[in-house]
Amino acid sequence: MPAVEQYLKPEVIRQIKRLDLRAQFIVKGYLQGLHASPFHGYSVEFSEHRKYTQGDDPKDIDWLAYAKTDRYYVKKFEAETNITGWLAMDLSRSMAYSHGPTQRGKLGLTKFDYSICIAAALAYLMIGQQDPVGLAAFDQKIRHSLPPKSKRTQLATLLALLARLQPTGETDIGGSLTQLAAMLRHSSLVMIFSDLLTDEEPVLKALRRLRHGGHDVILFHVLDEAEVKFPFRGLTDFEEPETGERLELDADGFRAEYRASVEEFRETYRRECLESGVDYVPLDTGMPFDRALTEYLVQRRRRG
Incomplete structure (x- = not known):
């Protein structure tokens, strides 16, 4: 493959x-190469946090914020608008x-x-x-x-x-x-x-x-x-x-x-x-x- x-x-x-499947493979191929491009950070930079709500991806939970506040927060990405x-x-x-x-x-x-x-x-x-x-x-x-x-x-x-x-x-x-x-x-x-x-x-x-x-x-x-x-x-x-x-x-x-x-x-x-x-x-x-x-x-x- x-x-x-x-x-x-x-x-x-x-x-x-x-x-x-075409769509998934194209996007995955693109995102895999994105880290080496000028857009590195597009999916990791965030300007603020918001409370975790049902349906959010658990991978986005900020565990450092949880350790400080004992509450679940997710990163709100700059491009989330x-x-x-x-x-x-x-x-x-x-x-x-x-x-x-x-x-x-x-x-x-x-x-x-x-x-x-x-x-x-x-x-x-x-x-x-x-x-x-x-x-x-x-x-x-x-x-x-x-x-x-x-x-x-x-x-x-x-x-x-x-x-x-x-x-x-x-x-x-x-x-x-x-x-x-x-x-x-x-x-x-x-x-x-x-x-x-x-x-x-x-x-x-x-x-x-x-x-x-x-x-x-x-x-x-x-x-x-x-x-x-x-x-x-x-x-x-x-x-x-x-x-x-x-x-x-x-x-x-x-x-x-x-x-x-x-x-x-x-x-x-x-x-x-x-x-x-x-x-x-x-x-x-x-x-x-x-x-x-x-x-x-x-x-x-x-x-x-």
């Missing part, structure tokens, strides 16, 4: 069928794309599967921290929604819904995010998972609306590894996933232009998100999962 850190690798996670999280999942047909084996020869996840793994891990983290988390899945509009809760049963409900989702529709990311903004009644942390393969301006406008509504936003821009690195050779037949339009071209002659376009695509979102106060996280399906979890952790520390 691979070392725990191996579960941060998409090609390993792909071999695990159950989504709840609850936040409300929303996972916003793009169900557009293009999210089902996977080129197949990665350049390292390992079987890759689709963009949607990769996003689902991250979303499941974030839900596992948030509910473990007693933060309410909900879900909105959209294509041309929001098709499924689950109100945020922090109960342990919420994790099973949320993971079951995630596991049933299929990316099959056409997309209206801007309209769907605007619909989500109208649903939010409290300041929330909105975590968006999409390949953003649509017109940019409606999406950017919707992101600004979320920010103006007082919400924090993390935009996980998920592309397939092949969409970023363009490993194709010779005459290649390409198909547009949502329209079915086909195009044959010389991949070798097109590679430099294509890569420049992808970089410009990402740079536009990076620049606009920075100006709007949105955290932009470019990912591809060959990348380990720890980058996404680190962005969540950074954001949570800000709000804590």
